[in-house]
Amino acid sequence: MKRLFALLVVVWLGLSVADRAVADDSFAAIAEEVNQKLVKLFGSGGFKGLASYGTGVLISRDGYILTVNSHILDTRDLRVHLYDGTRYNAKVIAREPVLDVALLQIEGGMRGVDIEHYFDVFQAAKRPILEPGTHVLAFSNLFQIATRDEPMSVQRGVIAAYSKLAGRIGIFEASYRGNVYVLDAITNNPGAGGGVITTRKGELIAMIGKELRNELTNTWINYAIPFSARAETTDKDGKKTETSILDLVTKKEKYKPLPEAPKVANQVFHGIVLVPNVVERTPPYVEEVIPGSPADKAKLRPDDLIVYIDGLPVQDINTFNTILANYVPRNEIKLEIQRGDKLITVSLTLERPIDKKK
């Protein structure tokens, strides 16, 4: 390792002199290439601190664009500026809330448009997941710094993590709950949503998301949705359906209202009576176990502290209720409980609430 470090220093020293002599800068070339495939979007907003501008990525010769599903699309007058400053109107083809992306198309009149530079989103979806520590570039029109034919602002950072946006990272307000890249760069700013993350060679990886707060740490989070993103939704009968960005691009389906997952608590019966939820962060201690209930069968006891449900940390009774609201009867859940100084794992199968059984 020491040798490698020494080598690095030598390479730096060697190159910093050579640099200036060379005119053709490969980084500039990459930036130019990526910029040609990005667009500036202008739509609704401009009030309540909401930006009326955003970024999008061109994905086909006939002018399809992917961007984040945001308030700027809430208009009939959606405008697009290409990298060379050409202006078009665009229409919203489909908005996919569970992925938090939207598909747009440039309105090219009778003849349509013929876009020369665009990304192959299918190829992007196939790229292997990047490890934390990998250098990436972020392109977006953050803060609307670029106008008309000016190139996007480029930021450089590394992948900080690859993880689920909801629950784990603590974003509860996001509609997309699948895997995202967390970035070690302040990328998620007004107008940056719909911008892209590429490798340092300009290969398309992910789409910059919205401005969201991480509820678990009480901080802003910088993330991007990979083009391989998929989302699973459960309808009220517990049936699962899947959708992906590629599905959206292939099917060009209109807005797909999905049946809502059950959100009402106590749709399931577990037989755990927790201590009274008197304060904001009451820890979920078991007060009572109903005889014959799933909890009783799993040998839970009063004074057990529930600490995880299916690996999700349960800090307090409110979280316990929120998590359980996502389950339906017959689901099996894994509870980890703290009993004295020991952590014990038990499984229990949820049942229908008692009054509904009759």
Place this chain on the structure above:
Amino acid sequence: MRSYLPLLALATAALGGLMLMPAPGRSDEVDELQEKAIKAAVNKIAPTVVKIETSGGTEVVKGGARGLIRRGQGPTTGLIVHPDGYVISSAYNFADKPSTIRVAVPGIKERRVARVVGTDQTRMLTLLKLVDLPPGTKLDVPVPAPKSEIQIGLTAIAVGRTLVPEVNGPPNVSVGIISAIDRIWGKAIQTDAKVSPTNYGGPLIDLQGRVQGVLVPASPQAEGETAGFEWYDSGIGFAIPLEDINAVLPRLMKGTEKEPVVLKRGFMGVLMKSQDMYEAVPTIESVLPNSAAERGGLKAGDILREVDGRKVSNYAQVMHQLGKKYEGDLISIKVERDNKEVVLDKIVLGSAEEAFPQAFLGILPIRDDPADGVEIRYVYPKSPAEAAKLQIGDRILKVSRPNAPSSAPLVELKGGREMLMQFLQVMRPGQEMKLEVKRKAGGKTETLTVKLAEAPDLVPEDLPENSSAKQALTPVGGKPPIKKPEKKDDQQPQKPPLKAETGFLKRTTPAADATYWLYVPDTYDPNIACSVVVWLHPVGKNKERDIEDFVDVWMTFCDDHHIILVCPQSDNMLGWTPGETDVVMEAVKSVQETYTVDRRRIVAHGMGVGGEMAFYLGFQYRAMFRAVATVGTALRGNPREKVPAQPLTFFLAAGDKDPVKPALEETRDKLRKLKYNVLERIIPNMGVEYLDGRAGIKTLEELIRWIDSLDRM
């Protein structure tokens, strides 16, 4: 706050770009090498980086306090520092005193329960011991980067364990450089890697996977678990060198769950002549009784010349040596005394816990009085002042210097109220003080000796309305204003009475990112210094209407007693966050700039979670707040220690039906143990509400008199 982050990021990106991407064609090789080195370093450290999860909080379990200053409740990071299951982490991660702590260790199948066994209050670190490890388990321990090798510009990688669920998966990383060393009075290194709750407690490592330090929020201006949080992800981050941590590890490891070790700052126990840290010659004004300085032989008037062999020419340089020391550490000092150098070797530093109750003379002074001496506004019953037969209207002209021999001459009170207060601050109850007093009746001058007492738990009911000499704009300590009518106008512009608006006013902070309201009494007179009450509303009471309701209750009191209300607004639905202190401080500062404010009577007043914010502000910003008044709030965690030069007093009120009551009593005892002056008022027949009903109003009136008498001495 949010708005400047991206700019910083762009700037650092540009700088990083310059350094890291030099080569057309071959830049890729450099990048690839660096990327490989980063990943290898992270892989090397990963087995020692643990994930910490917590639930609840002790006070919460007892059904005590409502709400809190919000810290996120997600997982946090720790670093293994000893093979027997010891993990160090940032004290920030335990600021909410969780009831249970669980640690996931890479390579070990199940999570382990952990206990806090030690806290380093100087560096805001917490040591955990894993309970119930399989017998014979020896955990991997990281290699520290030698402090001598940590230099500005070196790559620094911040590693956390919070974003990826699997503890055996890759940790989250942020890459930057070392920005500075020897920060926060020599305690921390600074980095531009992004440091935030996602990696507090985790390591900052070099490209060889050696640990440079442990990431913590920190701020040179404030102390406490959460100080510096507002700088998260800004490119300003701090880490405590692992070498320093390892040096005190044996001491921390002696702690147990029942008796955790707490390492505290070492105090010398001197007050300096000047508050100016940079310009003034570091001269000792007084030596606190029973302090390390007294035991070590320091004397008032000594000029500090060397600390631990390093030359010092101002107090900031003294702090650079002293700031990193613990209680019980040794220090050697060279002073100049009577033009001779005196070396005082091996002084054992003491703790702030040698705090003592404020010495009390038993008077209230007339305020806004630029003339020499202190005129007596009120004499407390059964006080030393009453015993010495001091009367309203008498003027104290001279006093004995604190802790000076009895033969020493008395000094003139040219500095008025401030000077007398400063003298009393370094004295203890039981000590004697000589006073030269000019009697109002008869005009004779007498010399008296009083034996100082402890301040009573009493708010006088019969405060004389005459409280001010109404010359707040005339500089104190100078001569009494000379009556030259034609020149009077020339004197005014020294501090021009700004066109000060009065009434209920809506304001925004200079950055326009937050709203606050003011109530300035219509009776406002720039020549009468006002007290300032900062109202920190409870959860959900942040609308303009709610603020108006509060002001309605206070308005007549404000008019009668010259009180300015400052009502900031918390945006957070669940209560105040430490980040919002900026807004509060900006609001108070802007009031200080616009109106004449009595610095001795700035009060943080809050209810519920707002009360917790009041405690927080009181402890973190002692230079600003002199008093904390809460309704229905208990302090979460432990109070911070007393600082002699910055007194802080407390008024705790709650209804007797409020479930917070038992926790409130605990708060009172904790504060009194640290020798703070605490007034507790339990209001009969009141639940969770603001001072309401007949008994509530009575307490409110008492609170107003308490604020009026905050400059008692």
